[in-house]
């Protein structure tokens with residue numbers, strides 16, 4: 006571990022022996038709270054504009070089909086798939102809005118040396134929302150949809166799309182302006198100024214949410230204990246991790262079959278059309294010469310879900326059988342699963358966008374298919390499986406760590 010002072014900013018890095026990479030443990034960001042507060046304020050304004058005006062407008066043979074940010078989710082819910090519609094609304098608007106509002110309510114007062122009642126619980130929720138707010142993935146879906154319909158009709162970009170791009174940039178800037186460790190310390194400073202003695206190490210656990218070092222005597226390991234700062238439950242290992250991860254993976258494997266066999270949408274032009282699966286959608290992009298996009302959709306929608314299912318199943322089985330093989334590589338596999346899994350939602354967003362845009366009467370229509378429900382479920386289940394799996398079990402099982410579940 007070491008620190009550097011570059012200008013006014015100070016960062017402390019750990020040299021991770023698992024990844025042989027440097028990860029930031031703590032980074033002091035001057036005026037981070039103030040900058041984040043202003044950026045969240047701007048993000049809220051951009052989110053309101055993104056919902057107030059047309060997002061994309063399709064024009065073909067005298068017909069005009071405007072669509073708003075939420076049009077796709079509403080249309081797919083009307084087409085008998087309310088679960089997909091609700092998921093899209095939550096991932097694209099609900100969770101980003103919750104992040105912005107919590108950022109304003111918690112980080113804003115902290116910037117002025119104050120804190121609101123319930124700030125700790127709100128910030129705990131903010132941290133949990135992070136992987137589920139998917140504005141940047143939705144934008145990739147917009148790019149894919151745009152290239153799919155550009156040959157069919159004229160596509161006009163509305164003011165909402167520009168506001169949505171500004172929303173993504175301001176939210177990324179706000180996230181990078183905040184140092185989470187600093188927020189928690191300002192909400193409630195940790196009392197321990199030194200590490201506990203080595204002989205007591207097994208009586209202390211780090212909170213999964215706020216990283217507070219908490220005393221958890223061995224005799225109370227199985228009793229319910231909560232973090233005194235954020236209220237999260239304390240445990241040496243995630244509760245019942247293997248069984249929960251295994252059950253989620255098994256359900257995802259079963260749903261992966263209908264997700265790829267059933268059509269995700271049907272394109273009807275002049276009264277005729279063929280239902281199309283996820284793989285057929287990739288072939289269409291290749292046929293249109295859109296190789297880079299075809300590659301992105303193939304990787305995000307076919308390769309990543311399949312590799313996630315295989316690799317997570319392998320990780321669970323390797324813990325079950327106490328494997329000592331390639332511990333470091335298996336931990337890297339887990340981190341990659343956590344990082345890229347959410348990008349598979351791009352195909353769900355593409356189908357909802359196309360279903361909203363291509364409503365041109367007898368000229369052309371796109372109808373969502375049952376496969377998209379199964380596919381959305383596979384993505385959500387594998388994301389949850391990655392969250393329920395505790396990677397420390399890999400090291401426990403190999404006997405490289407004294408702790409046991």
Ligand SMILES: [Zn+2]
Nearest residue numbers: 212215232235
């Ligand atoms: Zn905590």
